[in-house]
Amino acid sequence: MSRDEYEPERIALLEERRRDEAESEVPDYPSLESRYGPGTFGCHEGVHVTKLVVDLIEDKLVNHGSVILNPYWFYCVREAQQLLYAAYSAVGGEHLGAPRPGDAGLEKPTTQELEKMSTPTIQESPFPWPDEEKGYHLFPAAMESDSLVAFHGTARSNLAAIVAEGFKFTAKLQSLSFAKESSYALSHACARRSETSPEGCVIAVRFSAPIPRSNVAVETSDIHVYDLAEQPEVIGYCIVPADYVWR
Structure with a gap:
């Protein structure tokens, strides 16, 4: 046909x-x-x-x-x-x-900035070098299984501004997506790596209850946010090395 x-x-x-x-x-x-x-x-x-x-x-x-x-x-x-x-x-x-929601106008964080990000409420998870045998989750099981926790994959260069200023929409796309499992966000973080930002980053956030609600839609594998007046809380991040090959 x-x-x-x-x-x-x-x-x-x-x-x-x-x-x-x-x-x-x-x-x-x-x-x-x-x-x-x-x-x-x-x-x-x-x-x-x-x-x-x-x-x-x-x-x-x-x-x-x-x-x-x-x-x-x-x-x-x-x-x-x-x-x-x-x-x-x-x-x-x-x-x-296409423009990536939440990624516009952000600069690469310095080592000092990354060190400051690890606070009692925002913790860096070491990269576990996931594969098919070990699985592709990046964060502790308690976070991965929490229905209010979701994950956003982006370039490492965007991390500092997101932590400091929150997520942002682009002019073209007035929505932002978070994966329910870090494995899905990992593939996106790998895709966002570039010559100017060779490392990726998966950011863990926690939503306030209840979800779904107005302007927060929950689907099978992801959560879509349409109003950033109430930002989800950043609770952790994991840096994806430049030489990691996602399969």
Whole structure:
């Protein structure tokens, strides 16, 4: 089927999703664009899952005995993989090029500033060099399991200003996303590393109860904030080394 033939199905699914959310009990439920558009955690999650599926096809299907015995099966597997990788590359590029909520106008902290950040209420967690065998959580179990604690992945260069001045919106995206598990924020922190800020950072925050509430939407894997008048409390951070490879 061509792309145009799939479009009516996409539009129908989108309209159904909008209708369902319009009936939500949460007042002023934020739009899909503000939660899943380029530059948001929701978009990052979708890009990440797409890459996982591309890798899964490579690991589990491309060399599978049944697949390499069947020319048509092998062709379909490779075609599916190529289409997904094309989507990953195109959407991923748009996502990483978008303004990142909370990251605007922030400068790299000095060593002295980082030392000052470790206070009785804001503690640095040493980087555990997570992998598939050990798991990808960065913080103590008590924090990871706390329903009011969430995590934000960013470049290390943004840490000092966030601690000092709080999170900020950009002009384009008036929302900010926090992952419920540090493993999701870790992938985002890795993606935000650059030549000017070679290290990443995962920031742990605690929300005041109750959540969800007006301007704070809770979804399966993340929390979206639409009003920063009440800032979540920064309670910890973990620096992601430049040479760590997230897989």
